[in-house]
Amino acid sequence: MSKRVVVAGVGMIPFKTPRNAEPYGAMGEQAARKALADAGVDYTSVQQAYVGYVYGDSTSGQAALYGLGQSGIPIVNVNNNCSTGSTALFLARQAIETGAAECVIALGFEQMQRGALGSMWSDRPNAFGRFNDSTKALQGWDNDAPFAAQYFGGAGTAYANKYGVDPKVFAQIAVKARKHAANNPYAVFRDPITVEQVLESPRIFGPLTRLQCCPPTCGAAAAILCSEQFAAAHGLDDSVLIKAQAMTTDFPSTFSGDMLRVVGYDMAKAAADQVYEAAGVGPEDIRVVELHDCFTTNELLTYEGLGLTPEGTAEKFIADGNNTYGGQVVTNPSGGLLSKGHPLGATGLAQCAELVWQLRGQAQGRQVEGVNLALQHNIGLGGAAVVTLYEKVS
Template identity: 50%
Template sequence: MTGTAFVVGVGTTKFEKPGSRAWQYWEMAKEAGGAALADAGIGYDLVEQAAVGHCHQSSTAAQRAVYELGRTGIPVYNVNNNCATGSTALAMARRFVASGADDCVLALGFEKMAKGALGAGADSGDFAASPVARHYGIMAARHGFAATPPTAQLFGNAAREHMERYGTTREQLAAVGEKNHRHSAANPRAQFQDVYTLRDVLGSRTVHDPLTKLQCSPTSDGAAAALVASERFVRAHGLQGRAVEIAGQALATDTEETFASGSCIDVVGRPLSRAAAGRAYRESGLGIEDVDVVELHDCFSVNELLTYEALGMCAEGDSGELAASGATTYGGRWVVNPSGGLISKGHPLGATGIAQCAELVWQLRGEAGGRQVADARVGLAHNIGLGGAAVVTLLRR
């Protein structure tokens, strides 16, 4: 890296239940990308490359999408890193800019999903060929394989292990769902804006014990976009008042630590997230003590708890107490997932990581409306995908 990269424009669609709106993925992409360009006040002709994330569309869907913004002949990269796809596209855009190769790069992510729970990643029916077969094999050796949705099994079994090992309670797990649904009530772009009590969360349908429906992220349709630019570009186009610095960023993949313990806590990514966070902290010179607002990957409530520990917000095993204490909501030490997080904002895989960036940019600019975190200066985004990849990004204003 030879230079600093800034986010100068962001945009998202509303995240919606699959099939609730008659639109195509390229229409979503056009809406989000157009919003990001308008936010920066620049034209698509200034974009030099595009890193575009999607998981459920065809191989060159990225081109089909960005052609709606302009057909300028720039390089377009199709990115797929499971649930970390959006943040991986953002990391690519940042690298292009910080290396000095480009002055303005578009990171775009979108997804048009099917209704219902995600599968195990073996679309052909040959489970052994699944990219996450090793992960499920570790789980099956310890917990067996049930008839419930496979991804929920992985995280539900991680929750069971956390309860057994540290004494975490069902109420502490449910506190994550209660908080994030409450936060989303102030987010007009969220898939849900309903507020639930802790009792409601605990009493909703069990997906895989101990996880209930209101502790699980839904499938979603939606898109998000971010424009990443060099300092030279920011100055040339008078964007100093819009620019948010990417102070540090790291993408990590699994090491043997993920699999060696035989624990679902490790399989779903606590060591992976810890490694990415450590690298991002070192690069930025910032620590979790400097962070004001966090958007993290709460695909299931337990993953928010595991991520607290991975980011250094608390010691291992203390995340349940942290969630129940109020330290991660308004008036606490951090505000975590003011957008509503994946649980309530929604989770269109290719868009999620970029939507996290958009929320933090709005927060750091003071443009988040009714969900604004007071005096926010540093934000942290965490996005993870099984298989595996984790991206941690530190943004500073």
């Protein structure tokens, strides 16, 4: 029989720009200590560790955790592109659910460089080869534009053409992100912006301008997962559970459909559908979501992929204020990747921390009222999508 999984503790550090950040080991150790303190357990109680990062040498996870002690436990290093943090969470959840361990830490960190993402290895085939070939066939290729912006900007163009959406709809998402981030001390960008400022910022690709692209940032976040039995035996807070979780990878449609599919729409939808079915709930039951807004265009697509609004209706969903406080569902109360920042390995666990705080009623100025269920969406091209549903229990 599978065990229910408690999120006993979470922790993260404020995200920072690369020039202001500490080395990855220091960031990772700090986040891990915060999660342990929040849970009220010592590192000696942790039986396994799953550590996620994208840019770093092998066993960087050990280098970060050894600052807590050398306990001899299994430490597994994880890399699944931008979904790395939630992949570490996925593995930690499986360890508890199957009974392989009673207390596990999932840690994610990233020490990033300035500028757009790029490949680190030029002497071997690129893992994005299929994605690049599909993109070239659908919309051509711009050697001067960042590859990720071409994917997601192209997806935004395809959506706008299909449904007749005004480009300013995407800009409104960036404005909303800054409004939410104003109440988040962990976010990098907290100053308000206007639609006009977003649209007048430098053009990157398609409808995307600079203020519609997440910044490269550094940071770390962590979560302590345990069984209900472990929580009871150690007097831990067991009020937040992982109710359901699913991970998907690409389908043939990714490479034979349109740009929406290239950026993972089908992966995200399939993972969300699996979670809803397993949990016995629907998107109408969700009041708060942390979703992967690496670009404004992807946030809009994800509204529909998660079933928050029917396909083709995202423009009205935004216009009606259904994506923010006072509306149907608050999307990215943290400010999301657009404002909080996107240290790749840390993002999924930072989303986890925000939603746990929301369920506990500890989100302060960001608090969404009456939250009993919280949904997380984290995607990495290449690819993997992880959708997690958290539940508050009495």
